[in-house]
Amino acid sequence: MPANPQPPDRSRRAFLGGRSRPGPPPLRPPWTDEIRLSDACTRCQACVEACPEGILTKGEGGFPAVDFRKGSGECTFCGACADACPEPVFTDTTDAPWRLKITIDEGACLPHSGVHCETCRDACEPDAIRFAPRIGGPSTPSIDFERCTSCGACIGVCPSRAMRIAPAEATR
Ligand code: SF4
Numbered sequence: 469m470p471a472n473p474q475p476p477d478r479s480r481r482a483f484l485g486g487r488s489r490p491g492p493p494p495l496r497p498p499w500t501d502e503i504r505l506s507d508a509c510t511r512c513q514a515c516v517e518a519c520p521e522g523i524l525t526k527g528e529g530g531f532p533a534v535d536f537r538k539g540s541g542e543c544t545f546c547g548a549c550a551d552a553c554p555e556p557v558f559t560d561t562t563d564a565p566w567r568l569k570i571t572i573d574e575g576a577c578l579p580h581s582g583v584h585c586e587t588c589r590d591a592c593e594p595d596a597i598r599f600a601p602r603i604g605g606p607s608t609p610s611i612d613f614e615r616c617t618s619c620g621a622c623i624g625v626c627p628s629r630a631m632r633i634a635p636a637e638a639t640r
């Protein structure tokens with residue numbers, strides 16, 4: 469643990485509104501959220517250092533964030549981040565880890581432009597990506613949300629960055 473972890477930032481306004489630029493909300497580690505982080509996170513980075521997949525980073529303001537383009541590029545839901553945290557930031561790891569939803573940007577997805585690509589399906593262990601045949605072009609992907617765990621494995625491998633992930637409520 470670093471020598472000088474910072475005290476929890478009790479101001480949710482500062483935590484939620486202190487971002488320097490507009491953009492999608494940061495993805496937080498599993499079993500926590502903005503409110504739990506703002507209430508209890510000391511920004512000690514113990515969770516970031518503990519993640520064996522290397523997908524956790526020191527995000528804006530020093531709070532942990534997920535970056536699926538780093539490390540192995542997927543969450544295995546091992547719980548090491550929650551186990552390493554000395555503060556009451558994480559919920560029980562037997563709870564659902566998070567409510568993230570994968571979407572496919574059809575404008576960026578190669579098969580939608582006539583180029584054969586099934587890289588995301590090859591990376592998806594739960595077999596949650598379906599490719600539907602279509603006349604006059606390569607098969608195009610869709611997500612089976614019954615199977616998708618939002619592990620993120622399809623994001624970093626996509627050569628055209630067509631796979632997106634965001635909090636489920638932001639994608640409605
Ligand atoms: S559950 Fe495991 S793989 Fe996922 S973010 Fe936490 S430490 Fe990393």
Ligand code: SF4
Pocket residue numbers: 570591592593594595596597611615616617618619620621622623
């Ligand atoms: S996020 Fe969903 S679709 Fe993507 S690899 Fe993981 S389980 Fe498969």
